[in-house]
Amino acid sequence: MTERYVPVGWNGTKIVYDAVVLGVVGLYVSVFLWVAPSFQHVTSPLDDYTIRMNAFGTCAFLLLSLILSIGPAARLDARFLPLLYNRRHLGVIATAVAVTHAYLALDWYFSYGPFDRFEMLLRGNTSYFQAHGFPFEVFGIFTLLVMLLLAATSHDFWLRFLTPSVWKGLHMALYAAYLSVVAHISLGALQAADNPLLAVVTGLCAVGVAALHVAASRRRMVAPTLVEGWLDAGPVTAIADGHGIVVTPPDAESIAIFRHAGGLSAVTNLCAHQNGPLGEGRVIDGCITCPWHGYQYRVEDGCAPPPFTEKLPTFRLRILDGRVWVDPVANPPGTFVQPVAAP
């Protein structure tokens, strides 16, 4: 959360996060280069260039699978939240690894044809109607273009410029890119692989990522009761001090209800930054803190503390017979609502 745009808002946590990711990527590639030659089939030995290309390609795929798993994993279990804070850095690093893979492939497989290497890549193989020998590179190109676009627009400048809604929609293109990279591997490396390990890893990643997303989205499908214009948000005791719960009115955005300093307050569940799920965050220093990137808002009026200017819509609450009820009609952003005393 910064007042002005800087290329990267570095802090200690981000430096450690990036250092760990770069260390893991370096370790993975080194181990791959060391181990892969011993897995070769005697009838089809791999050259050093291909092994290097495969090392970066598999690393990019695993990073992409990890990036897509972090969101639903954090929704299902809050212990994964620290991975979410700097997910954009992970995305940029994954893009750099994918570019390295693409460069190695282009340099090795397309540099010796009759045309320019890029022309060879696009025109060299036109066998679109057979699985074995299919020009699987087109799927890799699509994935790489999407990753480059998303990495280039990952900065908060683009988030503000495009608005969170459009930005979020644009970044959902990563789902299509993931399908495309699975097709790229399946019609490319899997067709020639002698070792079943690649098929097992690709299948497990694909199924695992999809299963996590489906499980996380099913968790939110319970609709609360609406009585005389008030929504039943459940028992007061279900809300722990410093934490929140989320209720979703029919055909409207979700509402986050927090308990802090003996009172209950409600704001929209959408963070003003990236529409992050505020209800999954915590109250820190009297402010609701978004679990995605740490944006903060005061519990009683939904305003970000000075010098920040973001404001959230607030909601009225009442407690009847030990249950919390929320008026789903939102107050204008930044409206003060006296917290309701909670037993």
Add this chain to the structure above:
Amino acid sequence: MKQRHRGAHRVIWMVLAGLLPAVVLLSLVLRPVGPTEAPQIRLAPPK
């Protein structure tokens, strides 16, 4: 996440949950088995 994004997200991943394993399985089924020659690659005619 906004409600319409959440709805789109849910539908997309329901579809992908079927498509992703199908792509991997189909490509494994279509793999050539046994000793084979390299497939013919149709090259575009030179200019």
